[in-house]
Amino acid sequence: MKRIILALFVALLSACSQIDTGNVGVERTLGKVSTEALPPGVYFTMFKTVDEFTAKEVQFGLTDLKPKSRDNLTMADVDIDIYFKTQPAAVPTLFTKYQGDVVEHRDIVGEKGSRDLVVGFSRVSREAREAVYKAVSNMDATSMHTKRTELAESVRETLQRELDNTDKGAFVVTGVNVRNLLTDPAIEAAIRQRAETDQAIEKKRKEVELAKAEAERLIVQAEGEAKANRIVSESITQALKEIRLAEIQRDTAVAIGNKAGNTVLLGGSATPLVQVR
Numbered sequence: 019m020k021r022i023i024l025a026l027f028v029a030l031l032s033a034c035s036q037i038d039t040g041n042v043g044v045e046r047t048l049g050k051v052s053t054e055a056l057p058p059g060v061y062f063t064m065f066k067t068v069d070e071f072t073a074k075e076v077q078f079g080l081t082d083l084k085p086k087s088r089d090n091l092t093m094a095d096v097d098i099d100i101y102f103k104t105q106p107a108a109v110p111t112l113f114t115k116y117q118g119d120v121v122e123h124r125d126i127v128g129e130k131g132s133r134d135l136v137v138g139f140s141r142v143s144r145e146a147r148e149a150v151y152k153a154v155s156n157m158d159a160t161s162m163h164t165k166r167t168e169l170a171e172s173v174r175e176t177l178q179r180e181l182d183n184t185d186k187g188a189f190v191v192t193g194v195n196v197r198n199l200l201t202d203p204a205i206e207a208a209i210r211q212r213a214e215t216d217q218a219i220e221k222k223r224k225e226v227e228l229a230k231a232e233a234e235r236l237i238v239q240a241e242g243e244a245k246a247n248r249i250v251s252e253s254i255t256q257a258l259k260e261i262r263l264a265e266i267q268r269d270t271a272v273a274i275g276n277k278a279g280n281t282v283l284l285g286g287s288a289t290p291l292v293q294v295r
Contacts, residue, residue, distance in 0.1 A: 072134040085154035097198035108188035149176035170194040
């Protein structure tokens with residue numbers, strides 16, 4: 019009796035399916051797919067099948083791409099990582115639409131992946147490849163390496179737009195990472211030459227700005243000195259001029275009179291200003 023009960027218990031367990039956290043289940047009964055996604059939990063599947071799909075973020079890489087840039091140069095190697103999620107509520111509809119496009123998570127990421135299913139992966143990866151080629155075609159190869167962030171955002175926006183064209187809101191592109199971006203050696207040399215030219219131009223521009231600033235400083239200084247001289251000149255009256263002239267004559271007479279044998283006279287009065295004995 020105990021063996022029968024145990025066998026029944028094992029049979030019941032084998033007829034149950036568990037949906038883990040972060041995943042959703044899609045129920046099939048006699049081949050008919052339910053339109054409602056099953057949340058995480060344990061389900062009795064004696065008379066139906068429950069497939070477990072991941073609703074977590076999925077990452078995959080596009081490697082060895084050779085897109086052509088806007089300046090008609092072919093890139094030597096472009097490697098980009100794509101991150102996306104499938105909306106849980108959309109999984110049953112996607113499964114019905116893409117039953118031939120279902121893979122296990124580990125088939126995408128390798129041994130570290132799970133046996134959870136990913137629906138529509140081939141479509142997402144195909145659209146991602148096209149998005150990369152479109153984004154690169156809108157940028158110049160000689161400057162693309164300095165615009166990785168712009169390139170990544172362009173790929174993300176393009177991919178999201180294309181996915182929404184046929185499956186609105188079903189997929190969400192959560193991120194794009196430009197992992198590798200290489201041009202051929204000839205283009206690399208052109209990039210270096212362009213960088214050196216840009217640096218030389220920037221240096222000359224700064225020199226011109228410094229020279230301009232120095233010239234402006236000298237002009238301001240000259241204008242200040244001219245203004246000061248004008249103020250001084252305008253402030254001297256005729257009386258001040260006569261006093262200053264008398265001071266100059268006095269100082270000159272004293273200097274001459276201090277020498278032995280000299281006598282300094284005042285004008286026509288013949289009265290010595292300084293007697294020297």
